[in-house]
Amino acid sequence: MLAPASTQLKNAFLARTAALLLEKQQEIVEANSADLALAVAAGRNAAFVDRLRLDARAIANLARSVGEIEALPDPVGMITSGSRRPNGLEVRKQRIPIGVIGIIYESRPGVTIDAAALCIKAGNAVVLRGGSEAQRSNRILAELLREALHAAGLPADAVQVPQSQDRAAIDALVSVPGGLDLVIPRGGTALIEAVQRSARVPVIQHYQGVCHLFVHAAADLEKAARVVVNAKAQRPGVCNAVEAILVDAAIAPSAVPKLCAELRAAQVEIRGCERVQALEGAAVVPATDADLGHEYLDLIVLMRVVDGLDGAIAHIRRYGSGHTEGILTEDLGAAQRFIAEVDASCVVVNASTRFNDGGCLGLGAEIGISTSKLHAYGPMGLEALTAEKYVVIGNGQVRT
Amino acid sequence: MLAPASTQLKNAFLARTAALLLEKQQEIVEANSADLALAVAAGRNAAFVDRLRLDARAIANLARSVGEIEALPDPVGMITSGSRRPNGLEVRKQRIPIGVIGIIYESRPGVTIDAAALCIKAGNAVVLRGGSEAQRSNRILAELLREALHAAGLPADAVQVPQSQDRAAIDALVSVPGGLDLVIPRGGTALIEAVQRSARVPVIQHYQGVCHLFVHAAADLEKAARVVVNAKAQRPGVCNAVEAILVDAAIAPSAVPKLCAELRAAQVEIRGCERVQALEGAAVVPATDADLGHEYLDLIVLMRVVDGLDGAIAHIRRYGSGHTEGILTEDLGAAQRFIAEVDASCVVVNASTRFNDGGCLGLGAEIGISTSKLHAYGPMGLEALTAEKYVVIGNGQVRT
Numbered sequence: 001m002l003a004p005a006s007t008q009l010k011n012a013f014l015a016r017t018a019a020l021l022l023e024k025q026q027e028i029v030e031a032n033s034a035d036l037a038l039a040v041a042a043g044r045n046a047a048f049v050d051r052l053r054l055d056a057r058a059i060a061n062l063a064r065s066v067g068e069i070e071a072l073p074d075p076v077g078m079i080t081s082g083s084r085r086p087n088g089l090e091v092r093k094q095r096i097p098i099g100v101i102g103i104i105y106e107s108r109p110g111v112t113i114d115a116a117a118l119c120i121k122a123g124n125a126v127v128l129r130g131g132s133e134a135q136r137s138n139r140i141l142a143e144l145l146r147e148a149l150h151a152a153g154l155p156a157d158a159v160q161v162p163q164s165q166d167r168a169a170i171d172a173l174v175s176v177p178g179g180l181d182l183v184i185p186r187g188g189t190a191l192i193e194a195v196q197r198s199a200r201v202p203v204i205q206h207y208q209g210v211c212h213l214f215v216h217a218a219a220d221l222e223k224a225a226r227v228v229v230n231a232k233a234q235r236p237g238v239c240n241a242v243e244a245i246l247v248d249a250a251i252a253p254s255a256v257p258k259l260c261a262e263l264r265a266a267q268v269e270i271r272g273c274e275r276v277q278a279l280e281g282a283a284v285v286p287a288t289d290a291d292l293g294h295e296y297l298d299l300i301v302l303m304r305v306v307d308g309l310d311g312a313i314a315h316i317r318r319y320g321s322g323h324t325e326g327i328l329t330e331d332l333g334a335a336q337r338f339i340a341e342v343d344a345s346c347v348v349v350n351a352s353t354r355f356n357d358g359g360c361l362g363l364g365a366e367i368g369i370s371t372s373k374l375h376a377y378g379p380m381g382l383e384a385l386t387a388e389k390y391v392v393i394g395n396g397q398v399r400t
Numbered sequence: 401m402l403a404p405a406s407t408q409l410k411n412a413f414l415a416r417t418a419a420l421l422l423e424k425q426q427e428i429v430e431a432n433s434a435d436l437a438l439a440v441a442a443g444r445n446a447a448f449v450d451r452l453r454l455d456a457r458a459i460a461n462l463a464r465s466v467g468e469i470e471a472l473p474d475p476v477g478m479i480t481s482g483s484r485r486p487n488g489l490e491v492r493k494q495r496i497p498i499g500v501i502g503i504i505y506e507s508r509p510g511v512t513i514d515a516a517a518l519c520i521k522a523g524n525a526v527v528l529r530g531g532s533e534a535q536r537s538n539r540i541l542a543e544l545l546r547e548a549l550h551a552a553g554l555p556a557d558a559v560q561v562p563q564s565q566d567r568a569a570i571d572a573l574v575s576v577p578g579g580l581d582l583v584i585p586r587g588g589t590a591l592i593e594a595v596q597r598s599a600r601v602p603v604i605q606h607y608q609g610v611c612h613l614f615v616h617a618a619a620d621l622e623k624a625a626r627v628v629v630n631a632k633a634q635r636p637g638v639c640n641a642v643e644a645i646l647v648d649a650a651i652a653p654s655a656v657p658k659l660c661a662e663l664r665a666a667q668v669e670i671r672g673c674e675r676v677q678a679l680e681g682a683a684v685v686p687a688t689d690a691d692l693g694h695e696y697l698d699l700i701v702l703m704r705v706v707d708g709l710d711g712a713i714a715h716i717r718r719y720g721s722g723h724t725e726g727i728l729t730e731d732l733g734a735a736q737r738f739i740a741e742v743d744a745s746c747v748v749v750n751a752s753t754r755f756n757d758g759g760c761l762g763l764g765a766e767i768g769i770s771t772s773k774l775h776a777y778g779p780m781g782l783e784a785l786t787a788e789k790y791v792v793i794g795n796g797q798v799r800t
Contacts, residue, residue: 004741085760085761085762089751089755089760091761091762094739096743096773098773099773177597181773181774182774196600197577200597202772203602204774220796223796226796226798229798230798230799234798234799335793339791340477341404343496345789345790346789346791346792347789347790348791348793349792349793349794350793350796351489351794351795351796351797351798352798354799355792355797356790356792360489360799361485361790361792362483362485372602374498374581374582374602374604374774374787377788377789377790378790379790387773387774389745389746389747389777390747390756390777391739391746391747391748392747392748392749392751392755392761393735393748393749393750393751394748394749394750394751395623395750396620396751397627397752398626398629398630398751398754399630399634399752399754399755399760400634
């Protein structure tokens, strides 16, 4: 446990990491090229190869992101609440490291740096288990992190990268009771379900985002169209992009054509329910059951006409993934009911689902977006990588 | 999910529960008598029978406790933090119910009432799985709770009490992924380990309290003796009672005799390490390895001489259970190091370990004391029975 590591040592580690990323840029690019070549040879698609790529620009961004984490306040020791009891006891809650955190992730080798930087800044040790497709990139980044720890006078073993690449190694990592203090799986459904199945330690899952936007009868249609297009098309491959647009039947005759026209102008393919098809005809692809609750991660969106707020809430309860859900309305009562009744890590009113992000919500860097309710629901920044203990200071008080 | 249940309905349920406890006092005592008779016939010891007993006074206390929960503020909807982002988005975190909570507990039938009252007030449904030794008592209390829910206009199924009493039923309850949103096992090591082994849902364990008090070289010995005796003898059978006294070698020649004399005056049996034996001779029972890390829950305490703060911290790291750890010192630096380096749900300076309790720390009623770090570490009151989601309110903002 790094509990007693000072802010100064932790920041020295971060500064050294940022510097080493720039110094070793050429070596990192070379190791990454080997991973990329194997991925291309294995016939992986462009999106996959893109997630895997670490070029000079990506490395510079990583170094900048580590510098930003260095600049964030140290969460360890932060007092989050306090009171003085009638008997004079001073009671406070104070942030402490969690302990040893395992991160299991796929593709993006940059996670190796981001996750280690955040975990160490929060006083934790970290076990990083990336995917086999990025093993050469991850290995050199891990060496770099351990070199930076050593240079800062911290134990190099605070970052561990198991070399074994089979699934059994993941099972072994998460199935020892008392081994890890927390495991965070980030990635596809299969990975998360496998971890959930074998875990004997606490799990916070970063599950897929089947995000909805409901265009309510009292929506401002100009605003709604702008938000819908942004939520789908600004960056379609990420978990907070919208995957389904629900349109209130009361305004469908005007709203559906307008929304469809603007989405089409942004190159988005629309899969429409029968009521959307009735309004748009062959201009939309007929939606099937497979489109309900589907995460496209692409320029494709489901559009469905629903009967009012009740219909929208019922749809989201059934098909949402607890990630990000939004309503577009100028009606305060409808917004309030939506906020109260929709269960998601982030409920958004009159804004893009893309704002469910640590940076946008003011947390600074994040390790991902939790769809688990306990401990941290939504973007997980430094504070979510700590726990809180009670501290009680007295002057000889006893209980009577 | 009870998310939309109003404070008014939830409080009506609590008021009705308190009233029914008093109205049905006679029936409850009769059902409990049957449980007690079986326990006595089975040769259970006095402490066991005592934990099982629900007499008129205990029932009146339960009714009062339910009334206190009614008076607490509703945690659901509470805004815990908020900010306005540069782009005008209003961001807040807001408390929401967790969902369906399973409580698995032993002996004390009063838990049935306390746990249901707290869970429902926090908007959750609850599955209560008490021990077979209290099954008649628990059954009548569950009927009472469901009657109170019905009377308040809430679904009776918000409280469920499975009738099956075998261990396999516990496995079934906790091993369905996505079944319960949280399970809280309260009780002995065997119960908690069994739940941990089979759980496929999040677990917050309420584990044993192997609590220490360290009498540092700079302790005020009068204060230390008062606190040590209170922590051990005021109520020895509870988890926040102290189980081991660590005495700094620098003051052992004066501190050990004084502490031993005062503990003996309070009828406490002392198990001493060799250095304590050297000072106290046959007046202490020689401690064996079995005394290290042992939870006596009785008028027995381990006393061990350690070498300074380092020795105390090393002992606690090895033998503590993460529950409550205390230091007695007038030296601010020593207190600060102890607070920073000791990992426990509650670290106490110059006060009795018995204060690690929801009521004493100002939380109101509690469901128990978590020794799990994530989500809630220490006494779990109403707020720990909720999660938090983000709410973002905009005026058409999009991400660029």
